Amino acid sequence: MMTEEAKQLTTEQEWTNAFQVMKQLRTHLNLNTYLKLVREAHEKDRYEMHALYDNGEIVSVIGFKPMITLYYGRFIWVCDLVTDQSQRSNGYGEKLITYVHEWAKDKNYESVALSSGLQREDAHRFYEERLNYDRVSYVFKKNLKE
Incomplete structure (x- = not known):
């Protein structure tokens, strides 16, 4: 039986546990730089990291920031979204971003936006x-x- 759960990662240990998946997207980061950036973004920029777990293992990670701009209004900016390369095409990325869509709706954000490398x-x-x-x-x- 598959047991999937999405949850916010709030501790340095949880961020460390997510690094092996996040590193597949942010290949330029080592663990120390990653932790420093996540900590600062979390403290100063409202950055949140959430993970989708399947049977207790992190299979997908998303990082996002609630924002307000004149162009988009109240929205969520997705900074990072990655599914473990061994778990791709299983629907995990879609489940995790759909979870963020629901999170955003519950908090009255109007849209979700992101950029993706060319x-x-x-x-x-x-x-x-x-x-x-x-x-x-x-x-x-x-x-x-x-």
Whole structure:
């Protein structure tokens, strides 16, 4: 019997437990840098990390921030969403982001938005075709440490 549960990760130990999955998306991070960034984002920027567990094992992780902008109004910005590579195509990512949709609705947020790397065409199909997300903009970035 499969037992799936989504829950918020709030402790350094829980964030550490999620690192092996998150590292598959954020390959540039080592554990120390990851923990430092998660801690600071959690404390200063309302960042939340949630995980989907199947039979007690983390299979998918999402990080997001509640935000308010003039363009989107009250919305959730998904910063990170990744399913363990050995568990992909089992519906876990869809279950976890649907959980965030419900979380957002319960707290009166109007929408959920995210960006996805240009090269991640499978992810784009997932968002547009499976989840009915609209492609609404491009994201531009300027590195200031050049």
